[in-house]
Amino acid sequence: MTSTTSEYLPNISYDSVIFGFSGEKLKILILEYHNMKTFALPGGFVKVDEALDEAVKRGLSERTGLDEIYLEQFHTFGSMQRFKPEIMKRIMEEQGNPVEDHWLLGRFITVGYYALINYKNVSPTPDYLSDSIEWYDLDQLPDLMMDHREIIEKALEHLRIHLDHKLLSFNLLPEMFTMKELQQVYEAILGESLNRANFQRKMLSLNILERHDKLYTGGSHKAPFLYSFKKP
Amino acid sequence: MTSTTSEYLPNISYDSVIFGFSGEKLKILILEYHNMKTFALPGGFVKVDEALDEAVKRGLSERTGLDEIYLEQFHTFGSMQRFKPEIMKRIMEEQGNPVEDHWLLGRFITVGYYALINYKNVSPTPDYLSDSIEWYDLDQLPDLMMDHREIIEKALEHLRIHLDHKLLSFNLLPEMFTMKELQQVYEAILGESLNRANFQRKMLSLNILERHDKLYTGGSHKAPFLYSFKKP
DNA sequence: ACAAAAGTGTTTGCGTTACACCCATGG
DNA sequence: CCATGGGTGTAACGCAAACACTTTTGT
Numbered sequence: 359m360t361s362t363t364s365e366y367l368p369n370i371s372y373d374s375v376i377f378g379f380s381g382e383k384l385k386i387l388i389l390e391y392h393n394m395k396t397f398a399l400p401g402g403f404v405k406v407d408e409a410l411d412e413a414v415k416r417g418l419s420e421r422t423g424l425d426e427i428y429l430e431q432f433h434t435f436g437s438m439q440r441f442k443p444e445i446m447k448r449i450m451e452e453q454g455n456p457v458e459d460h461w462l463l464g465r466f467i468t469v470g471y472y473a474l475i476n477y478k479n480v481s482p483t484p485d486y487l488s489d490s491i492e493w494y495d496l497d498q499l500p501d502l503m504m505d506h507r508e509i510i511e512k513a514l515e516h517l518r519i520h521l522d523h524k525l526l527s528f529n530l531l532p533e534m535f536t537m538k539e540l541q542q543v544y545e546a547i548l549g550e551s552l553n554r555a556n557f558q559r560k561m562l563s564l565n566i567l568e569r570h571d572k573l574y575t576g577g578s579h580k581a582p583f584l585y586s587f588k589k590p
Numbered sequence: 591m592t593s594t595t596s597e598y599l600p601n602i603s604y605d606s607v608i609f610g611f612s613g614e615k616l617k618i619l620i621l622e623y624h625n626m627k628t629f630a631l632p633g634g635f636v637k638v639d640e641a642l643d644e645a646v647k648r649g650l651s652e653r654t655g656l657d658e659i660y661l662e663q664f665h666t667f668g669s670m671q672r673f674k675p676e677i678m679k680r681i682m683e684e685q686g687n688p689v690e691d692h693w694l695l696g697r698f699i700t701v702g703y704y705a706l707i708n709y710k711n712v713s714p715t716p717d718y719l720s721d722s723i724e725w726y727d728l729d730q731l732p733d734l735m736m737d738h739r740e741i742i743e744k745a746l747e748h749l750r751i752h753l754d755h756k757l758l759s760f761n762l763l764p765e766m767f768t769m770k771e772l773q774q775v776y777e778a779i780l781g782e783s784l785n786r787a788n789f790q791r792k793m794l795s796l797n798i799l800e801r802h803d804k805l806y807t808g809g810s811h812k813a814p815f816l817y818s819f820k821k822p
Numbered sequence: 823a824c825a826a827a828a829g830t831g832t833t834t835g836c837g838t839t840a841c842a843c844c845c846a847t848g849g
Numbered sequence: 850c851c852a853t854g855g856g857t858g859t860a861a862c863g864c865a866a867a868c869a870c871t872t873t874t875g876t
Contacts, residue, residue, distance in 0.1 A: 368600065369599045370699055410667075413668075431666060436643065436645075465599070465638065467636070469699075538828085553866065554828085554829095555831090555866095556867080560865080572873095574874085577826075578824090578826060578827085578875035579874055579875075580826085581827090581828080583829090770855085787841085787857075790856075791838090791857090792838085806847085809847075810852070810854085812855045813847070814855060826874090827872100827873085827874085831870075832869080833866100833867085833869100836864090836866100837863090837864085838863085839860105839863100840861085840862100842858080845855080846855080847854090847855100848853095849852090
């Protein structure tokens with residue numbers, strides 16, 4: 359722990375696992391530090407007079423340009439293995455800000471959050487510490503800093519378990535969507551294919567969907583109904 | 591945030607919801623601060639070189655005299671409503687330690703943990719800040735500090751959902767127990783009565799129990815089998 | 823007419839619920 | 850032999866999986 363005062367709480371951070379989807383594969387937003395080949399989850403710090411949840415929303419908005427994201431907290435990581443001040447030191451030196459005693463070099467307990475968004479709505483913008491921020495396929499992740507790989511695994515576990523209850527909250531699908539699109543979301547996230555007929559029945563039985571007019575795509579086949587999530 | 595250095599991380603705390611059971615009702619361990627009529631969950635702080643999980647185990651051991659407790663993290667609370675420095679200030683003044691600038695008066699983000707133990711195995715001992723620590727029935731809790739009531743509600747929610755998977759880990763029942771005792775645990779925690787026959791079948795179908803000799807209590811009825819949890 | 827995609831129906835099996843019946847034990 | 854508690858059996862129900870069948874659409 360360092361004694362340097364700043365506008366942020368020392369020793370506490372958050373890391374966000376941003377799942378992105380757009381029709382096919384599930385992706386994750388990863389940032390790379392300047393010339394360092396160091397990949398990490400987008401994370402950040404909490405201001406002294408800011409709620410934790412607010413801090414995460416703020417940071418995410420800065421990095422993705424997307425506001426009003428539904429975020430879900432899933433676990434807090436506090437082992438000592440997380441303490442690797444050399445990495446952050448190198449990052450700050452690369453940035454031309456060499457420091458010996460800085461709160462960023464302290465030990466951090468990090469709170470994990472995840473979100474699920476449509477990555478077509480998003481223009482990720484690197485922050486001042488990193489030089490790139492990119493979507494990576496779930497099965498083609500680069501080597502990640504510290505325990506970030508473990509954080510992703512745990513986030514994915516939570517996402518899969520709570521998918522039914524959370525999908526409404528994530529603004530992942532367009533306002534109107536077909537049953538097939540909905541199924542593709544489920545299949546990408548669960549990593550398995552589902553029976554079409556049974557999926558349809560299960561979704562309709564949840565009573566959260568509203569059926570609208572049919573969608574004529576010009577394809578040589580029956581036109582599918584459009585659905586939206588019920589508002590109330 | 592204060593800049594006073596100490597052996598603890600500033601701004602981070604944990605609170606533990608210790609559920610206790612011993613045959614009938616579900617109870618919770620609550621401490622009371624000296625002459626203050628201020629009731630709170632037993633919580634504590636993390637040393638600068640100590641893992642979060644370790645800190646919680648240490649604090650709990652100090653307060654209950656029980657080691658090797660299975661603890662489960664469930665949520666981290668970080669709203670600004672938690673920031674009520676006056677309360678801690680009054681507590682410290684009562685203790686004869688008036689201070690203006692102390693890390694304990696800072697804002698805290700707290701990590702919630704819960705455990706489930708047999709309260710007959712436990713001799714709760716007050717720590718230096720509090721003057722009593724007692725078991726309270728779940729439905730007769732006193733008014734609690736800050737958001738501690740909300741923390742309990744959330745802990746209970748998690749306990750109920752994860753009971754099947756977690757009961758093995760909690761050292762709640764004696765080595766050997768009857769099916770009835772196991773059912774009473776479930777009923778106390780879930781807050782509802784269960785069908786005897788079906789409960790028996792469900793438990794046996796989980797394949798986590800080992801059946802031993804019958805228990806002759808001298809009661810005018812059939813002697814029940816004893817069970818233990820399977821080790822491997 | 824055909825292929826492709828979407829919607830609906832049917833059968834089956836499994837797990838849960840409710841309730842009944844039988845067994846063991848001590849008074 | 851009876852009351853009490855414990856173990857097991859069974860029918861009914863609901864849900865979910867697997868699969869088949871029908872309908873719609875553009876070529």
